Amino acid sequence: MPPRPDTLVGPDGALPLPWLAPALGAATGQRGHALLIVAAPGDGALALLRTLAQGWLCEGPVVDGRPCGQCAACRLVQAGAHPDLKQLLPGAQALAHGLASEEEVTNGGKRKPSKWILIDDVRDTLAWVATTRSRERGKVIVLHPAEALQGPSANALLKALEEPPAGVRWLLSCSDPERLLPTVRSRCQRLVMPSPDTPTAEAWLKGQGVAEPAALLAACAGRPLDALALQVDGVDARAWAALPAALARGQVAAWAGWPLTRTLDALQKLCHDLLAQAAGAPPRYFPASALPAARGGVAPLLAWAAELNRVVRQAEHPWNESLLVEALVGRGRDALATLKS
Structure with a gap:
């Protein structure tokens, strides 16, 4: 999997993906401790989760869920150094998105990057949840994708979802809620992330340097991030056809x-x-x-x-x-x- 575009709001205040605005606005009214984002693969669920987390931690003005991108908290999130943000991904995805080093995900070369969220990582996260928050906005855990939780990992997570400490919020994503444990689904508020319309996706892909976005969008069932990944891998519209x-x-x-x-x-x-x-x-x-x-x-x-x-x-x-x-x-x-x- 090639590197993805940036998945945070920068100092200019621009969203990482232009089609996130409706979902951000809809999530603003969600007050539960756990929010499950349902999104098609390749539509940018991780970008939405990270932008939401940044907004929840932002110490500046937040409008319709959009963080300011300039306050101290936003700068810490952008640097990957915010002490109250935990991001839980399978090793292979964390490596691909630049959220972990190869040393971290392979345990010094002793294992292959995992496609699953390992139970040890869940336990480490739960231990982190129990620590005192460092800043005023609480603590946020991003978990992507929730389908990467196997039975033991999902069961280990349940208690934290059932009895969350005060000031702790969970952000999860999945493409198919039916693949999750019913007990995990029942403890989360659910929000469906709309897919981008074709003109928006094509315009964004053109901005990313994709010469014939319509063809690659069709090749990827309309999923713009997957279409970009195809281009990055050296497969253009002509090669696909x-x-x-x-x-x-x-x-x-x-x-x-x-x-x-x-x-x-x-x-x-x-x-x-x-x-x-x-x-x-x-x-x-x-x-x-x-x-x-x-x-x-x-x-x-x-x-x-x-x-x-x-x-x-x-x-x-x-x-x-x-x-x-x-x-x-x-x-x-x-x-x-x-x-x-």
């Missing part, structure tokens, strides 16, 4: 250097659009003009889709990635050849 033809020719080199998770995502999206086209429906992720014509039954594509799903479920397996991708691309090529015959 070239993938169907590369699949038809079995050209594995089109995916050379891609992380396995991104390759699997692209192949699944390509399979989805080929199935949609074969059924007479419009494609979702790729331009219709880039997709090879498909005729006949869809059984080969369905078999390929099942194989892709199986591999995704076992993504943590120590695959020989180059051989795996070669096999999956070859299977997709063969499915297309059968459809076109």
Whole structure:
């Protein structure tokens, strides 16, 4: 995962993402001790959580939830040094967002960065909660994403959510509340973060240097941060549109250097659009003009889709990635050849 844009309000007072304003305003009236933000992945949930936390800790004027960006508390948050702010993320995400060092998330190289929020980190956070706050605005814990809490970690968190000390507030995010323990959901007020409209997302992506934002937004189901991540990884609109033809020719080199998770995502999206086209429906992720014509039954594509799903479920397996991708691309090529015959 490449670095994301800044996720705080700076001295100029500008929001890190222009579409956060409605959710910030809606959160202003939430007075509970725990707020659960429900947002689609790639829409900027972490930026919203961190901006809300900054606003709650801000010692200057806060308007519609927007922190001033200039007071001493805001400067401490911007520097990552506010003593009353705790940010709890899986090691891999904390590293990607620049919120922890590699030394911290790997325990000096003794482990891989985790995709989960570890129970030891939850316990450390609970011990921190019990300490005296340093400044006047209370203490805030940002937990992102809540789906990264496994059973023991979630259970360890419950007591703090049930009986929070005075002056402590929790900010959690998730994309699917049903994946959380019911007891965690029931102890949080819930706020749905609206996705940005297409013109706003495209304008923001252009400002980030994305030349053809519409194509990359479509490739990422309208999620602007994911579209930017695709560009940062070196995949522009032309390279994305070239993938169907590369699949038809079995050209594995089109995916050379891609992380396995991104390759699997692209192949699944390509399979989805080929199935949609074969059924007479419009494609979702790729331009219709880039997709090879498909005729006949869809059984080969369905078999390929099942194989892709199986591999995704076992993504943590120590695959020989180059051989795996070669096999999956070859299977997709063969499915297309059968459809076109």
